[in-house]
């Protein structure tokens with residue numbers, strides 16, 4: 001048997017983790033979930049780009065409401081093919097994308113976008129050099145969030161912004177999938193964690209515990225908002241690429257229903273905007 005001492009303490013509140021669903025760890029005090037998976041440099045699922053671009057626009061607008069983007073130095077961490085980097089440039093910002101995946105970084109460089117083939121962990125940036133740092137679907141993949149937040153704090157100027165866009169354990173879909181896992185249907189829960197895939201989720205946060213973790217690193221929450229978790233357009237075609245017609249019809253119908261109804265339930269994906277104190 002593993003003792004509590006062996007499985008460590010919660011990075012957000014310091015409480016000891018306890019075994020949660022299917023061997024994943026859970027903090028009984030703040031609800032942080034931890035998979036103990038190893039970080040990878042894989043790409044997000046293809047075919048999700050339309051949703052990604054809708055979310056990029058929401059995220060850029062959220063930044064713009066707090067800080068003028070013209071001339072602003074913005075670090076786009078995990079920039080993939082550079083969609084968000086390009087958007088910041090179009091808005092007059094001085095963007096730099098960081099992407100550890102060679103294929104994605106090469107694609108961005110071919111489009112002449114300012115992207116470096118490097119992980120955030122190895123990136124050598126100047127102290128207080130940036131006005132804003134954006135983590136689009138990156139934070140939940142980070143192996144050592146304490147290190148990344150300390151580094152973000154150093155790289156940001158005083159009053160600089162840190163925007164984190166992430167899936168939430170407090171979201172409707174995650175709760176449904178967790179309920180299913182408790183009944184023995186484990187595969188959707190493992191899928192939520194991207195278990196066994198090239199870029200697994202290391203932690204699953206809620207608004208409350210991620211805010212607590214950020215407060216520990218001297219960041220205060222200034223804004224938050226809902227993002228698009230899945231789009232109903234082309235749902236059948238996306239599902240059909242992995243399933244035969246009849247299951248695809250049933251799955252896409254259910255997924256569409258969830259996508260529509262989940263707008264009135266707790267958000268599955270949000271951005272949280274923090275300011276360096």
Ligand SMILES: [Zn+2]
Pocket residue numbers: 010011012013014015027028029030031032209
């Ligand atoms: Zn905790």
